[in-house]
Amino acid sequence: MEKLNNKRWWGKEIVYQVYPRSFQDTNNDGIGDLQGIIEHLDYIKSLGVSTIWISPIYKSPMFDMGYDISDYQDIDPQFGTMDDFDELLQEAKKRKIKIIMDLVVNHTSDQHEWFQRALSSPTSPYREYYIFKTTRDEKKPNNWRSIFGGSTWTEVQGEPGTYYFHTFAAQQPDLNWENPELRRKIYQMINWWLDKGIAGFRIDAITHLKKDLDWASIPADGIDGLAAVIKKGQNRPGLDLFLNELKRETFDKYNALTVGEAYGVPAEDLKKFIGPNGYFSMIFDFSYMNIEVKSADEWYRGKTNWTIAELKHAFFNSQRAVKIAQGWSANVLENHDQPRVLSKLIKNTYEQTPNAAKALATMYYFLPGTPFIYQGQELGMKNFKREKIDDFNDVSSINNYKMALQEGYSHAKALEIVNSKSRDNARTPMQWNDEEFGGFSKSKPWLKMGNDREGIDVRTEDKKSDSVLNYYRKLGQLRRRPEYQDIFVKGELEEIQDVPTNVVAYRRVLNNRQVIVLVNLSNEKQMLQNFGGDIILNNQQTLQKDGEKLILLAYQALLLEK
Structure with a gap:
């Protein structure tokens, strides 16, 4: 792609994450596809979105829903073809929408050609593309527990005492980033996509690339006798060498937008990650x-x-750390790995209302940084409730359920925990209308629909001026209006602390202008000082005052301009 000249061109972006499998099915196989994204580009544009992040669409056996890639340079047939992807790029460009892909380079699928070649012979050069260990006593090399449960080591069939390493599932063997040849192949692949015309990447599990090379066992932290792999394989010394080289050999050449999924980064290291010369945008x-x-x-x-x-x-501490690092925030409430925010942050089910969804949206949307919207968030979609573990697809949910039972939880308690946190909550099909399958497909979807859907769909909300959907459209319009864009992109953030505990309040200040954001995150009225100024956004019909005091109704959110 042509290099975008503005060093921080992504500062004005609004990003929408599509989980393709659950977005829109156009061939009625129950699985979303690339043509489904093309079909709804105008809908996405209506939210003020200028960049779409697409979760993995690469060829994959789908053990971890595409985060187990078997071919980095091919589209999985479930989603379509490379011609479909090229059409998506072209149609998005017509609408001035950029596309970023998901980049998964900590591991591949065990079906990837590299890994299959590595298994073919103990002397295969591809063994050096992954992490293999042989022990004399035929015991596993150490006691590290994978993020998806069980040992990080799986024995190679037909080779007793030889194991390969996986931070996640056994079907996701880790790549050996200590191997320069492997890194070169990865960089070639990344540049191939950037040459094709994508604007950048969201980068998966990036702090796991470096492992402690002593491969030593550590004290167990569970009754299984294992210890969490993150203690030896997340954000470890030496990671910076890999990330600096990755940036230099790929992203820098294209001024690409890069969003790191970076667990475990301490505040003192933040400048290295997102500072002026950081690894990522x-x-x-x-x-x-x-x-x-x-x-x-x-x-x-x-x-x-x-x-x-x-x-x-947590919100304001995060913003302070980013400011000290001279960096930029990716502001997000939901993604494909998280439960629905309305169900997560609004504890009482009866309070999970459209006004509450609007309040949460207002709370994060105007913080310094780039707002991300996950599909269905703009409708106020909620968590499901599943009655049995067989109703879950997500490998992480199933493994957490098994580990809970192992730790002594009852089946009912384990199921309750999984229902509340399962990644499947965000992966239920998009709700385009109120039909049986939500307008997502005419066939039974790959994953059951959500079961709290009344009034929560695009067709219904599109017609209601006060819907969550049309509120998100207002947020996008407001952020893009010329008279406000600079203050939201460049303005300083000042937390307003002299407010009730249940009120989130802050100012965005630029030159002599300020916009005040006030959000009541409770179901009770909150009284606070009258800040004055003109109302530029109110998620409810009225604003009550009592002399020199403002009264925020339950889940009321305001933007005031002074």
Whole structure:
């Protein structure tokens, strides 16, 4: 692609994440496809979106829904063909929409040609593309536990005592980034996609590339006698060598947008990741996205009793860290790995209303950084409730369920935990209308529909001026209006602290102008000082005042201009 000259051109972007498998099925096989994305480009554009992030569409056996890639340079037939992808690029470009892909380079599928060649012979050069270890006593090399449960080591069939390493599932063997030849092949592939015309990548599991090369066992942290792999294989010393080279050999050449999924990055390292010369344009911050669980990876260990005060602290602490790093934020409430935010952050089911969805949207949308919208978030889609583990597809959910049982949880409690945190919550088919299969397909979808759908679909909400969908459209329009764009992109952030605990409040300040954001995240009225100024956005019909005080109704959100 042609190099985009503006160094931080992505500062004004609004990004929409498509999970293709669940977005729109056009050939009625129950699975979403690339033609389905093309069909709805105008809908996506109506949200003010200028960049689409597409979850993996590469050829894959789909053990982990495309995050197990068997061919980096081919489209999986379930989604279409490379011609379909080229058409998507062209149609998006007509609408001034850029496309970024998901980049998964910590591991491949065990069906990838490289791994199959590695298995073919102990002397195959492709053994050096992955991580193999042979032990004398035929015991596993160490006691590390994979993120999806069980050992990180799987024995090679027909070779007793020889094992390969996988941070995630056994079907996802880790690539050996210590091998320069492997890295060169990865860079060639990345540049091939950038030459094709994509604008960049969201980069999966990127802090896992470097492992501690002592491969030593560590004290167990579970009754299985294993210890979490992240202690030895996440954000480890030496990772910077890989990430600097990756950036130099690929992204820098194209001024590409890069969004890192970067778990485990301490605040003091943030400048290396997203500073002026950082590895990436921006990274996701999971401090607030995983606020409701004790462990992001082993979430069967239980939920936290988080408070609004803690949520505010996480939000603003994240922004302060990014500012110190002279970086840029990827502001996000939902993605394909997270439950629906309305169900997650609004604890009482009866309070999970359109106004609450609008309040959450307002809370994050005007923070410094680039707002990301996950498909269906703009409708106020909610979590499902499944009655048995067989109703789940997600490998992480199934493994967390098994680990919960192993740790002594009852079946009912384990199922309750999985229902609340399962990645399948975000992967239910998009709700285009109120028909049986939501307008997603005329055939039975690959994953059951959500079961709390009344009034929550595009056809219904499109007709209602006060719907969550049309509110998100207003957010996009407001952020793009010439008189406000600079203040939202370049303005300083000032947290307003002298407000009730349940109110999130901040200013965006540029020169002599300021926009004040006030969000009541409770079901009770909140009284606070009257900040004055003109109302430029109100998610409810009225605004109450009491003399010198403002009264925010339950889940009321305001933008004021001074």
